[in-house]
Amino acid sequence: MVLIRILPSWAIPEREVTPPSVYYNRRRFLKGAIAAGIGATLLPTLGCQDRSISSAKLASGTKPLEASPNPQFTDAGRPLTAEAIASRYNNFYEFGGTKSIWQAAQALPTENWKVEVGGLVKNPRTYDLDDLRRKFPQEERIYRFRCVEAWAMVVPWIGFPMRSLLADVEPTDRAKFVRFTSYYDSQVTPGPGFHLGSLPWPYTEGLRIEEMANDLAFFATGIYGHTLPKQHGAPIRMVIPWKYGFKGAKSIVKIEFLAERPATFWNTLVPSEYGFEANVNPNKPHPRWSQATERIVSDGPAISWERQPTLPYNGYGESVAALYTG
Ligand code: MTE
Numbered sequence: 001m002v003l004i005r006i007l008p009s010w011a012i013p014e015r016e017v018t019p020p021s022v023y024y025n026r027r028r029f030l031k032g033a034i035a036a037g038i039g040a041t042l043l044p045t046l047g048c049q050d051r052s053i054s055s056a057k058l059a060s061g062t063k064p065l066e067a068s069p070n071p072q073f074t075d076a077g078r079p080l081t082a083e084a085i086a087s088r089y090n091n092f093y094e095f096g097g098t099k100s101i102w103q104a105a106q107a108l109p110t111e112n113w114k115v116e117v118g119g120l121v122k123n124p125r126t127y128d129l130d131d132l133r134r135k136f137p138q139e140e141r142i143y144r145f146r147c148v149e150a151w152a153m154v155v156p157w158i159g160f161p162m163r164s165l166l167a168d169v170e171p172t173d174r175a176k177f178v179r180f181t182s183y184y185d186s187q188v189t190p191g192p193g194f195h196l197g198s199l200p201w202p203y204t205e206g207l208r209i210e211e212m213a214n215d216l217a218f219f220a221t222g223i224y225g226h227t228l229p230k231q232h233g234a235p236i237r238m239v240i241p242w243k244y245g246f247k248g249a250k251s252i253v254k255i256e257f258l259a260e261r262p263a264t265f266w267n268t269l270v271p272s273e274y275g276f277e278a279n280v281n282p283n284k285p286h287p288r289w290s291q292a293t294e295r296i297v298s299d300g301p302a303i304s305w306e307r308q309p310t311l312p313y314n315g316y317g318e319s320v321a322a323l324y325t326g
Pocket of ligand 1: 086148231246249
């Protein structure tokens with residue numbers, strides 16, 4: 001089917017998943033860290049000071065962001081991924097079909113950003129970034145991140161739980177689903193260079209309202225101690241740690257509360273591969289990737305693509321499994 005061929009980077013063989021730029025940036029990060037006097041023993045598990053070093057070097061166009069760590073989410077059970085890696089290995093199809101879109105993504109215009117929230121709510125609102133930061137206390141949460149392509153990272157997000165927004169807009173009883181829409185302007189976000197027919201832009205994702213109300217569902221406005229760089233979905237994106245990464249739409253401009261399940265980007269393109277629910281599940285193979293294990297994009301001095309067993313719900317089952325009984 002033609003549609004499947006328009007997903008080249010998700011289809012690349014595992015041996016090709018690490019582009020040279022990742023190796024290059026890892027070496028650059030290690031060189032920078034060594035020059036800054038960080039002992040090699042500290043490198044595998046990056047602490048706060050390591051984060052700020054990598055941030056200073058890499059996060060152009062971002063600003064420091066104050067946030068208190070949420071004590072429930074300070075340890076993801078794995079070392080934090082170096083920012084040098086996380087910020088150079090991205091999926092943002094509006095800016096291209098490879099992992100190396102970070103430079104192209106700098107074209108995203110983030111000034112005067114507004115997020116319109118409406119549909120089946122008592123209090124429709126349009127927030128700007130200041131409103132969001134003022135209304136919803138920002139906290140830091142370290143979450144495991146799992147892509148459907150079977151790679152995984154650990155990322156320190158800053159932002160606020162989605163349920164705070166629910167409390168502000170008050171969905172009506174008829175609201176059962178939520179659609180999240182990403183920024184799209186064909187002049188700015190040309191998409192991948194492999195257009196075969198039209199992709200269903202803008203990028204949209206959806207949740208059941210109970211999923212959005214779960215404490216883990218998060219809006220990120222920052223990462224690694226500063227505002228989000230554009231390639232991560234500035235200035236605000238979704239983070240749903242128990243689901244595959246494609247559920248976390250970037251650069252959100254609109255949130256709509258609906259009675260019916262919305263159509264979403266990947267699910268519309270290839271429903272057999274990208275389900276609406278998309279919970280991380282080691283026992284449910286993707287047609288092109290086993291999900292039994294995952295590759296940790298790791299931070300050790302040696303380049304390693306260590307594999308670990310995939311955890312059901314990405315290890316967050318205790319908090320979310322009850323959403324899926326029945
Ligand atoms: N959001 C938009 N708007 N466009 C995208 O292409 N890619 C998704 C998700 N959100 C995507 C998106 C996928 S497939 C993944 S794995 C994550 O973003 C990657 O997030 P990261 O690049 O910040 O690690």
